[in-house]
Amino acid sequence: MNAADIRHALPATAPVAVIGSGTMGAGIAQVAALAGHPVQLYDSREGAAAKAIADIRAGLDKLANKGKIPAEEAHAASDRLCVAHTLQEMRDARLVIEAIVEQLGAKQELFGKLEDLVDAQCLLASNTSSLSITHIAATLRHPERLAGLHFFNPVPQMALVEVIRGVRSDATVVQCLHDTALAWGKVPVVASSTPGFIVNRLARPYYAEALRVLNEGGAHPATIDALLRESGGFRMGAFELMDLIGHDVNFAVTQSVFHAFFNDPRFTPSLIQQELVQAGLLGRKSGRGFYRYGEDAEIPQPATEPEYELPTVPLQLFGTHPLVEVIRARYQGRVEYHGPRADHLLMKAGPGRLYVTEGRSATQQSYDYNMPDVVLVDLALDYARATRLGVTRADQCRDRACQAVLAVLQSCGFAVSAMQDVPGMVVMRTVCMLANEAADAVNQGVCSRSDADMAMQKGVNYPRGPLAWADAIGIDTVTNVLRQLSATYGEDRYRVSPLLQRLQASGRKFHE
Structure with a gap:
């Protein structure tokens, strides 16, 4: 980060006010104080703001004692925090961030009061995670001064901040909030005020x-x-x-x-x-959801196939798919190498034939290819680092054919989980749908391509941005998987984003 990146940020000495002293409000107050701002924290519940500041100070002391931040920095940040007992005490704030209950009426009422109290140059921001910024601002006399500043929990640890522009948010307000978040050490992404913003x-x-x-x-x-x-x-x-x-x-x-x-x-x-x-x-x-929790709760284990005997005939590998390269490097038996095939076959192990899922069920692919012994393997982020692979087999596939394929994968160090024959399996259909949704958000002007990927990596810790992932496995692969899912289910749920279709037709990628 350099000075040019934050040229529109609030000065570090500008007073900041935070309304709502719950987990989110307290976290925002801590981050702002550490960035150098005098911070007022207000809560309508008596004593809540004072308790929150005491907790923040205790937390800063712990960070200092552990060497996470310098002691003088912790003490200075603590000194910058104070309780606002009334909204009127916030009249000199340059930025007010609302972090109260997720109710439209309550937020509109609060910002209406603030508009009469603070200076005309004061920026107003809502930490809402789900409500429309456009709707919140609609009752203000000057809706252009309001934008969204959506932090993620826990605020001090999570890097991402979504800066949300409403229909009437002024561009300079959005830019100032973006640069201020950047100056606070966060990773800001900009989104328009549409349902769920980017991450949700x-x-x-x-x-x-x-x-x-x-x-x-x-x-x-x-x-x-x-x-x-x-x-x-x-x-x-x-x-x-x-x-x-x-x-x-x-x-x-x-x-x-x-x-x-x-x-x-x-x-x-x-x-x-x-x-x-x-x-x-x-x-x-x-104490219970999909799993049980508590001291005596058993940790359920994934289904893992037993070890099978390797085929006695030479293994045949085709093309240069990443999984083929891993098998080629690890397999200790006899191997015959061949060039890529038009049907994308990866491997023949005895009578068994292995393909990466393309969105069809294995049974449908077996029928389409008039080939009985089809086994499909799921997508992996990196086959060289994956420790487990999902597989499924066609209903027409014989046991010995399937077991021969699984034995090869097991001999190469993979735990193998056999699934029922669901089209697209797990990882492939998930990644393709994530990429499709990200493509639609970009196509509809919600966010940029880079912000879509950054939001999912920094906001929910995805191993790779969904659009970068689509580039990695191929736009053709993503669109073909989605079309196969759409054909199987006959649902609009799996319709292909127009942006994906354009990229496939042009031979281009999201990032190039």
């Missing part, structure tokens, strides 16, 4: 496709989660992440986005998750 919109397929696979009996939650982690490279599987977030919260966000997009089938909520919410099985906070 683009993350929907991560949960939705896992729930869809579960609903079709493709695999158990522990197996799906293991594949997303050990093959897909995601930090947490979809089901353990939903349990952590809380199903009431996650389901409510999905419903909100679904209804805000006028019931677009791409965001359809899951009946399985609705059942959990109605049963009060909300995840970690209730």
